[in-house]
Amino acid sequence: MAMSPSEFLVWELRRRRELEGLTQEEWGERVHYSGAHVSAVERGTRPALPDYLEAVDKEFGTSLATYLREVVENEISPVWLREWNLLQDEALALRWYDPAFVPGPLQTEAYARATLRVSGLFTNEEVEQRVANRMARQAAILGTNGASGEQHLMAILDEMVLRRTVARDRGLMAEQVAHLVACAQLPNVSILVVPADTGIYCGLQGGFIIARLPEHSTAAYVDHQVSAQVVNRDAELATLQTTWDLIAAEALSKRQSLDLLKEAAETWK
Structure with a gap:
């Protein structure tokens, strides 16, 4: 073989x-x-x-x-995901919303591994390869691989992402939320949090990513339970932009979000 x-x-x-x-x-x-x-x-x-x-x-x-x-990095990626990976590499800025998980570029290695394993969809080898891929892309986006970190990442997450344990491991979550606090203070990263008392809001329907590309173009990535797609039609992009604006309107300010991240980090110690 x-x-x-x-x-x-x-x-x-x-x-x-x-x-x-x-x-x-x-x-x-x-x-x-x-x-x-x-x-x-x-x-x-x-x-x-x-x-x-x-x-x-x-x-x-x-x-x-x-x-x-x-x-x-592309060996276990379907063709459409390879297209998104290339677009993501080209992006000048990424707007990343996730109601359930820490966005990929902000995950620790342990958190990434645990969330991939809990899905039950991958073999151990596939989990490790996906973790490696995720860490490589994270380093490129955050600029921790020696690159300039010219991409700007704005991430919005739901407060419950900070409160919900992964694999019943408090230490894992302590490390992850502390990592978010550190990332939030990088010059090319902004993290906003939608507080738990917001109640029902439009973002709970699912996560998505919007990439601002060179020459004023835009593409997006939408993930579902059984499939995902790259979005580049104007009407669909406009809908996602409106959704992003509505979610951002519910989020705390950058300073307030950082305070909440720090408070959440303390609760996991």
Whole structure:
């Protein structure tokens, strides 16, 4: 049976280390990671994230970070999602609303893994690959991968996202909400919260993302229970823009939202 791209990536990492005649501990010292980290990546129990692969590329002259970005990230993505990934990469600004989960670019690795597992739709390998993909895109959007972070992310989330436990793990939520507090203070990130006492509002029908693209164009992504779609028709985009404006009108100000994030973070400690 042929290897998948992610399996090949793990195989190539192990093959390259053995070619160099290095133990996992020695390899880890060369790329400034622990031997335990190297071992977990080679066993497939920890995703090979961009920062690790970039360290390998720098030390050993490989191109594995490029392989991750150009091949592995798309291996489990349907064609329509590949289109959205490209649009998202081009976007100058993203407006991201989610009534149920922390938006992907703001998730911790543990939160992402837990929410993917709870769906019951993916194998362990698929979960790990999706986590790796999500972390790579997060780094690109937030500018934590060494890029300039020129994209602006405005996220609106429902307060219940901050109050609802994931996998019954308070520590996981403490880490996640603290991460939101840190992200909210980045120069290219704005996080607004719709307070719990708002009651029923139009955003509870489902989440969506609006991307502002170069040359004044716009596209959007809408996710449903059994399908998702890229939206680029003017009438549908106008409807989503109106919905966004109505949701934003219900949200707290940026300063008030940050205060609420900090208060929520304290409750999980």
